[in-house]
Amino acid sequence: MQARRTAAAAALTVLGASLVTVGTGPDAGAAAPRADLVVSAVGSPPAKVRHGSRFNLGATVANKGRAAAKPSSLRFYLSKDRLRGAGDISAGTVPVPKVKARKKRAVSGRVDVPWGTADGKYWVIACADATQRVKETKEGNNCQAAKTQVEVDTALHAALVGRLTFVDQGQRTDPATGRVETWRHTATASISMKIDGPRANPRFASTGSTYARNGSVVGREVTPSCVYDRERDEAGGGTLRYTGDRFTDDIFGHFTRTDLSGVRVGLFMRADWTETSKQTGQGEFPCDNTSRTTTGTGLDVSDIELKQVASTTHAITYRVVGWVAEQGTTSDWDKVEGTLTLTLR
Known part of the structure; x- marks a missing residue:
């Protein structure tokens, strides 16, 4: 009996020593070191x-x-x-x-x-x-x-520059008279504006913005006794007038969104025109041959909407997305294209 007790105690001692050895190793159970x-x-x-x-x-x-x-x-x-x-x-x-x-x-x-x-x-x-x-x-x-x-x-100090192009062309025939009329009008506007003031409502001031506008209209109507011809040419250009008076200026602008992602530019582009009307007799009972020339000045009013298409920390690029004529009426221009870039000064 005594011998068995002595053997059992010795076995427990060995087991205990083994457990201590396993549990107290230098890296046992420790997480890998990390940065902080x-x-x-x-x-x-x-x-x-x-x-x-x-x-x-x-x-x-x-x-x-x-x-x-x-x-x-x-x-x-x-x-x-x-x-x-x-x-x-x-x-x-x-x-x-x-x-x-x-x-x-x-x-x-x-x-x-x-x-x-x-x-x-x-x-x-x-x-x-x-x-x-x-x-x-x-x-x-x-x-x-x-x-x-x-x-x-919060004040904004920037420059808005770029180029806009305008095109209006076509042909139509009057079903009642057979009169055929063909026209083509073009315009370009080089925009240069300085923008200063509170971001919510800064002032847009033109710094030498210019435009060029040209066009022609040719019309003809033929009857048994007469040929009616009409030709009209127009041309205009120069610096868009700016004095800071909204009622007399030819150019103005404003942001349409508080985050500056939209802008509108308004333009008044004048052109002088010369029109010649002729009638030439023909047939058995010809009309009288006559010719008349008149002159005048025409005004195109365009309100152009542009939206942001790209941006960096120093600039926003806008592209034309829509346009109307005076007081929101439908514009005669078939196409208006171009980009403007707003750059921090």
Whole structure:
């Protein structure tokens, strides 16, 4: 009996020693070390910037973890408070090289202030590992706000330039008289405007916008006793008049959307015309041969709507999407095409 008890105790002792050996190994059950990226410092942004502008800003990315962090990205945000949130404006991304454990990296990049969405005062927030490429021990400590705010000036200072083309051509026959009339009218407008003032209602001032307008109409009607011919030519051009008086100006503009994605341009294009009417007798009872020439000036009023088709942080490109005549009536132009570009000054 005593011998069996002694053998059992010895077996328990060996088993206990084995358990201690297995449970206390140096790496048994321990997680692999990971990086932990934080932004330890953010530079000071300028006190005031223009809407649609950009500025450079530095930041320091620190790795508080026990493993190196592979290359990643830091992203700047414009925020109304000092916490990263859903309503913040993404304002630029900066590449961050590999950061060793317990080390830091100083980086610098551009902060873009986008068109149409930023105004007032903002905190600039820098967030490490913005694209979540690094496995970290903590994911909620990646962001840091600058100590001072930047104010975005809501005034707009820009230039609107581009070219518009107009075409109206066709032929028609009067079923009652058989009169045939053929016409072709063309025009081009080179737009150059300076835009200044509050973004909600800035002033559009022409800076040498010009136009050229030409056209012709040929008509003929034939009866047993007479041939009626009509020819009309028109031409006009030069600088579109602008003095700042809406009632006398030949050009005006305004934004149709608060985010600047739509714009309208109005044009008054004059042209002098000369018309010659002739009748030539024929047949058994010919009419009298006569000819008369008259002159005058015609005015075309066009209200052109353009919408954004492309944009960068410094420019918006618009394309024609519609046009009407005076007071919204149907325009005589068959086609109006062209693009205008709004560029920050």
